[in-house]
Amino acid sequence: MxxxxxxxxxxxxxxxxxxxxxxxxxIPVVGVDVNPRVLETLRxxxxxxxxxxxxxxxxxxLRSGMLTVAEKPVExxxxxxxxxxxxxxxxxxxxxxxKYKLADMRAVASAAEAIVPVLRKGNLVVLESxxxxxxxxxxxxxxxxxxxxxxGRDFFLAYSPERVLPGQIMRxxxxxxxxxxxxxxxxxxxxxxxxxxxxxxxxxxxxATTAEMVKLMENTYRDINIAIANEFSRLxxxxxxxxxxxxxxxxxxxxxxxxxxxxGVGGHCISVDPWFFVETAPxxxxxxxxxxxxxxxxxxxxxxxxxxxAGSLKGKKIAALGLAFKPDVDDLRESPAAEVAHLLLKxxxxxxxxxxxxxxxxxxxxxxxxxxxxxxxxxxxVLLVNHTxxxxxxxxxxxxxxxxxxxxxMVNGWAGKDWAGAGFKIFRLGVRK
Ligand code: SAJ
Numbered sequence: 001m002x003x004x005x006x007x008x009x010x011x012x013x014x015x016x017x018x019x020x021x022x023x024x025x026x027i028p029v030v031g032v033d034v035n036p037r038v039l040e041t042l043r044x045x046x047x048x049x050x051x052x053x054x055x056x057x058x059x060x061x062l063r064s065g066m067l068t069v070a071e072k073p074v075e076x077x078x079x080x081x082x083x084x085x086x087x088x089x090x091x092x093x094x095x096x097x098x099k100y101k102l103a104d105m106r107a108v109a110s111a112a113e114a115i116v117p118v119l120r121k122g123n124l125v126v127l128e129s130x131x132x133x134x135x136x137x138x139x140x141x142x143x144x145x146x147x148x149x150x151x152g153r154d155f156f157l158a159y160s161p162e163r164v165l166p167g168q169i170m171r172x173x174x175x176x177x178x179x180x181x182x183x184x185x186x187x188x189x190x191x192x193x194x195x196x197x198x199x200x201x202x203x204x205x206x207x208a209t210t211a212e213m214v215k216l217m218e219n220t221y222r223d224i225n226i227a228i229a230n231e232f233s234r235l236x237x238x239x240x241x242x243x244x245x246x247x248x249x250x251x252x253x254x255x256x257x258x259x260x261x262x263x264g265v266g267g268h269c270i271s272v273d274p275w276f277f278v279e280t281a282p283x284x285x286x287x288x289x290x291x292x293x294x295x296x297x298x299x300x301x302x303x304x305x306x307x308x309x310a311g312s313l314k315g316k317k318i319a320a321l322g323l324a325f326k327p328d329v330d331d332l333r334e335s336p337a338a339e340v341a342h343l344l345l346k347x348x349x350x351x352x353x354x355x356x357x358x359x360x361x362x363x364x365x366x367x368x369x370x371x372x373x374x375x376x377x378x379x380x381x382v383l384l385v386n387h388t389x390x391x392x393x394x395x396x397x398x399x400x401x402x403x404x405x406x407x408x409x410m411v412n413g414w415a416g417k418d419w420a421g422a423g424f425k426i427f428r429l430g431v432r433k
Contacts, residue, residue, distance in 0.1 A: 015082035023061035053170035083107035158191035161215035181211025227291035233261035233430030243430030264298035264336025266325035314348035319378035322385025323355035330357035337384035375402035395422030
């Protein structure tokens with residue numbers, strides 16, 4: 001199949017890099033978003049998302065005219081849906097006393113509705129948004145068939161998940177293996193023709209529900225691995241063991257790869273996707289549910305460690321270092337570090353939070369613009385994110401910047417340095433004091 005025009009619905013962390021990459025490979029792309037501010041920004045030739053390499057790619061695509069933006073889809077050969085699939089804030093499921101989150105699929109449904117008037121025979125529609133199993137068949141097919149066309153017969157339909165790592169999106173988009181699940185083999189083949197335009201990694205064809213499940217399995221596997229690391233950190237504290245040392249030794253086994261414990265699991269993927277299994281099969285997803293519970297409880301566990309280190313937190317000045325959801329990114333969404341800062345505030349602590357990648361911080365958390373301001377009159381210092389810049393702090397440097405002599409390290413960023421020599425008492429997650 002040949003593509004003379006592509007329409008990408010949703011110009012966020014996935015849609016915009018994808019649209020820019022197709023444009024860079026010589027295919028005219030119309031990018032669609034329901035947020036007028038996003039469209040205005042892009043029309044000015046600017047970019048609303050921080051991601052290495054994205055500015056240059058999107059600006060070049062916009063400047064060349066290969067990428068244009070619009071409020072609504074226009075006729076095209078292929079439509080790619082890359083809109084968010086968050087949770088409902090106000091609706092939960094419940095079975096056997098377990099409460100679980102529910103996916104809010106309204107953005108996917110309305111993107112599909114918007115395609116209906118411009119869908120033509122021979123077109124290809126691809127869903128990229130992470131979705132509960134069977135979404136392509138059960139949600140998309142009925143909506144798209146309102147066009148009078150039959151899915152799989154008159155138009156091609158496929159599911160192809162993005163699997164790129166924030167911070168590496170532009171490179172991984174091209175280099176990663178890509179699975180394309182068609183509702184028919186012909187649909188999968190049409191999807192291959194589309195992504196082969198820029199994907200250098202292996203392209204694997206399958207059916208739509210398999211591809212949906214693959215995406216959820218990858219992130220669920222990682223969530224469960226981190227959950228066991230977090231549980232090991234609790235066990236290590238109980239048994240007087242250094243979890244970091246124990247994990248690094250266990251990982252010397254050729255078939256063991258335990259991830260790292262920390263203050264919790266955040267971001268828009270790993271902490272979200274496992275719930276899509278729980279929601280669609282609450283009677284079966286027991287281990288998945290348990291892992292989510294362990295990881296969601298981890299910010300509370302981190303708070304307990306800070307209390308152990310600093311005593312009552314009421315009126316205590318706490319320097320909270322790092323707010324991002326993981327090291328060396330500026331993304332503060334669904335961040336366990338930010339959750340810990342909230343819990344500290346609830347306990348009556350006077351929090352001064354510093355996030356090097358976003359000095360303006362987050363509303364609702366008392367943020368300061370510099371490391372010096374966070375440290376200058378602190379009673380205790382808590383390392384919440386293993387940013388390179390924060391990890392690099394030395395005992396001598398920190399001793400000169402703060403009167404605090406109590407440190408809490410949630411991410412093993414400050415291991416192996418002579419903190420005691422500089423007068424500090426350090427408490428580390430997963431290490432009994
Ligand atoms: N985390 C730990 N311990 C670890 C690793 C991570 O506590 O050992 C925490 C991080 O601090 C963060 C959270 O887990 O809060 C998630 O971070 P991450 O780096 O594991 O993953 P994401 O959310 O940035 O990206 C993941 C990736 N999925 C997998 O690695 C299987 C990425 O490839 C996906 O494209 C992305 O989810 C997505 O969009 O689904």
